[in-house]
Amino acid sequence: xxxxxxxxxxxxxRDAEEFISSSKDNLNANRFKxxxxxAIDTVIAANDAFTIYFIGQVASIDHHEAIKLHKLAxxxxxxxxxNEIATLLEERHRKTYRTYPVTKxxxxxxxxxxxxxxxxxxxxxx
Numbered sequence: 001x002x003x004x005x006x007x008x009x010x011x012x013x014r015d016a017e018e019f020i021s022s023s024k025d026n027l028n029a030n031r032f033k034x035x036x037x038x039a040i041d042t043v044i045a046a047n048d049a050f051t052i053y054f055i056g057q058v059a060s061i062d063h064h065e066a067i068k069l070h071k072l073a074x075x076x077x078x079x080x081x082x083n084e085i086a087t088l089l090e091e092r093h094r095k096t097y098r099t100y101p102v103t104k105x106x107x108x109x110x111x112x113x114x115x116x117x118x119x120x121x122x123x124x125x126x
Contacts, residue, residue: 001069002060009053009125016045016118023111032107033096039107039114040092046121047085053125063089077124084117
């Protein structure tokens, strides 16, 4: 993990907004794998914003560390979405790092999950 100034939370939130926009654009262009990938990039960036905001740290090694930090940050507000992050990261691993196709339905579902996660983060780090 690495220490981050709280202002970095808002930079990562802007990144998350950019990724969600890209995910939507890719979905509309029938680029389903790219849509799924950027939807999950949204979750990663939003989670970075969350952990930076609440504990001044961001993962520097891997996604396991990011989930651990999410749980730690979640203690500050007595809730977390670690299971959602883990599920989405696993989906990314199964689909975007492999030769398997991504269906429109899966891309749409993943985008909706990413949007809900991003909205939750925005509420928490006003």
